[in-house]
Amino acid sequence: MDLSLAGRTALVTGGSRGFGLAVALRLAAEGAHVALTARGESALQEAAADVARAGAAARGAAAGRVLAVSADVTDDAAVTGAVERVTRELGPIDLLLVNAGGPPAGNFADLDLAAWEGAYRLTVESAVRLCRLVAPGMMERRRGRIVCITSVSVRQPVENLMLSSVLRPAVQALVRTLALEAAPSGVTVNAVAPGFHLTSAVERLITRKQEQTGASRDDVIAGWTREIPLGRLGEADELAALVVFLMSGPAGYITGQSITSDGGWVKGTF
Numbered sequence: 001m002d003l004s005l006a007g008r009t010a011l012v013t014g015g016s017r018g019f020g021l022a023v024a025l026r027l028a029a030e031g032a033h034v035a036l037t038a039r040g041e042s043a044l045q046e047a048a049a050d051v052a053r054a055g056a057a058a059r060g061a062a063a064g065r066v067l068a069v070s071a072d073v074t075d076d077a078a079v080t081g082a083v084e085r086v087t088r089e090l091g092p093i094d095l096l097l098v099n100a101g102g103p104p105a106g107n108f109a110d111l112d113l114a115a116w117e118g119a120y121r122l123t124v125e126s127a128v129r130l131c132r133l134v135a136p137g138m139m140e141r142r143r144g145r146i147v148c149i150t151s152v153s154v155r156q157p158v159e160n161l162m163l164s165s166v167l168r169p170a171v172q173a174l175v176r177t178l179a180l181e182a183a184p185s186g187v188t189v190n191a192v193a194p195g196f197h198l199t200s201a202v203e204r205l206i207t208r209k210q211e212q213t214g215a216s217r218d219d220v221i222a223g224w225t226r227e228i229p230l231g232r233l234g235e236a237d238e239l240a241a242l243v244v245f246l247m248s249g250p251a252g253y254i255t256g257q258s259i260t261s262d263g264g265w266v267k268g269t270f
């Protein structure tokens, strides 16, 4: 299938590892120009080199350009500067992946107000900030795709993930509402809601669970996979394939949706 992504400009936040990097690799293979942001400079530069290699391997001389811009999504000036630089160097942003690290794990009793405020800034405010900076230009040009990475917590609370379970649904509501405003211009806004995928974030959750319970790594993973009908954790590239499809030309009639990728973990009918 031709995804019509060649020559498009993509901004992938949280692009140095995990889902963000997996999406960036696929976009480069489709011939898009890809800008990556994250905080850690050296991992970001390594990721950009990998993404450039993926583009060159798939497209040769027709590969898109790759740009790495260090920015914390909670820092207004840094994100504004990053969007301006991407626009200047790669062109107006056609494809936006809203993504960063997840809010910290914890139960209600573990979390003070500062933790709630930090999680709001990381999860909700950063999504609003990115959409404010990028969506108006897309709507003006009547072209664009926004995809937000949320979590299965938008559909069912996840044990020990109080902050995610409360705040991710706000991002889902942003997606649903902004999609309505963007629709007349043909711009689509969607979310993907991952269950357990083996990324560095989940490796950290495994370590935390091991420390809390004394269980082995295999036992922690087995505890989760027992609840997953497909019997395994997902791969980052499986979620990336879904994201890249939602960013593609053929996905132009899908907007305001939240698509779950969880091996069947959520048991609700809808």
Ligand SMILES: NC(=O)c1ccc[n+]([C@@H]2O[C@H](COP(=O)([O-])OP(=O)(O)OC[C@H]3O[C@@H](n4cnc5c(N)ncnc54)[C@H](OP(=O)(O)O)[C@@H]3O)[C@@H](O)[C@H]2O)c1
Pocket (backbone or CB within 6 Å): 013, 014, 015, 016, 017, 018, 019, 020, 037, 038, 039, 040, 041, 043, 071, 072, 073, 074, 099, 100, 101, 102, 103, 122, 149, 150, 151, 152, 193, 194, 195, 196, 197, 198, 199, 200, 201, 202
């Ligand atoms: N993996 C899963 O199974 C799963 C399931 C449900 C939801 N999710 C959610 O999906 C998102 C991505 O998860 P992942 O597994 O890919 O995580 P990951 O492997 O930890 O990658 C997170 C990426 O975001 C960057 N990042 C973190 N905080 C940032 C900040 N404040 N500003 C800018 N960049 C930041 C990281 O780089 P720096 O640290 O260098 O900035 C890294 O590039 C998270 O929100 C996570 O909660 C993941």
